[in-house]
């Protein structure tokens with residue numbers, strides 16, 4: 021499947037850049053250069069910069085020049101600015117070759133201003149100018165980011181779900197708990213990162229967001245799912261995953277979540293293994309039939325082992341930490357993509373794994389496709405669960421958002437009565453209400 025990939029805000033910009041990094045690393049071609057970043061500041065990246073300068077649109081800079089402020093976590097202000105600058109956004113869309121793609125992926129963090137606010141306007145604009153499906157990737161804030169972030173996320177997630185065809189969701193809270201990832205406790209603002217001991221980051225880390233590992237994990241899942249079969253140098257035996265199956269799975273609308281599992285394949289020693297791993301790393305390097313041939317002929321026992329391996333891998337992917345941890349039985353549809361050298365992709369194992377998933381997730385028809393890639397040195401399974409509804413983290417965010425909104429409303433009422441101690445305006449309102457009856 022080919023997708024135009026558009027990042028909005030800092031998180032969106034970084035994740036799109038990571039997607040291009042994974043494309044390059046794996047030799048897959050998801051977007052064919054059809055990328056765009058829309059941000060209210062110049063984006064910063066954690067990996068090599070892949071998105072060309074002319075594809076990075078900065079919105080709102082006239083406002084900052086005028087009064088020195090910035091969007092600073094305000095989605096409404098971001099949406100207003102994006103609407104006012106919609107001509108610039110539309111002009112930037114001219115850089116995308118819509119006829120080359122099957123759909124559009126809009127990536128944004130939902131806990132602050134630009135991603136959630138301007139992201140929704142970008143989706144609206146895209147809906148006006150093209151008929152392609154628009155999938156969003158929405159990143160939820162971690163609990164440590166506080167109540168305001170939860171309120172922004174609850175509001176903007178709602179508008180993304182309404183406007184986009186599906187929202188693939190990523191929960192920072194679940195992913196940042198892992199040790200070597202982000203230093204949540206020390207973070208005051210999402211772009212200020214301190215190492216665990218509280219000292220300011222130095223050297224290379226000073227320019228880093230701290231989200232590098234989680235962004236790579238998310239990009240790997242998105243590329244393996246959507247770019248299945250889209251190799252720059254496809255092998256002759258390749259049977260491509262059908263994009264219409266992915267579209268059908270995502271047709272449900274709502275929120276989706278991705279699981280992933282990968283296992284390194286044992287490599288034979290010697291020159292053949294070396295060529296195979298080098299050609300996997302550098303997509304321009306020809307592998308040669310002799311390098312990609314099965315290392316050993318498979319007998320019945322090997323075939324049984326390969327089937328068991330695939331079956332287990334599908335189970336592992338479904339039980340792995342999902343991009344949005346959820347109850348998988350609440351999903352409407354699911355899709356499995358298996359990727360690896362053709363001789364390892366046991367049909368029997370795949371069917372077994374798929375059957376297990378149908379029962380485990382209680383889904384009538386699990387769609388599936390494989391991606392034979394003879395240069396691969398690992399075997400990978402990706403599972404997409406679409407329209408998941410039983411999600412503890414979403415409930416938590418919604419509860420926090422409601423409580424925070426109530427606290428804000430109560431503060432406002434207090435402020436109003438402090439300004440109007442005689443309660444005159446309340447009396448006036450009451451009188452007006454009586455008069456109008």
Ligand SMILES: Nc1nc2c(ncn2[C@@H]2O[C@H](COP(=O)(O)OP(=O)(O)OP(=O)(O)O)[C@@H](O)[C@H]2O)c(=O)[nH]1
Nearest residue numbers: 029030031034092093129131132133134135161231
């Ligand atoms: N996974 C991931 N999450 C991020 C990253 N950067 C920020 N976030 C999350 O995304 C949310 C939005 O942060 P940003 O993208 O920095 O904010 P923005 O959308 O540019 O909005 P403003 O800062 O208000 O202009 C935050 O609340 C974090 O939860 C990133 O690189 N990766």
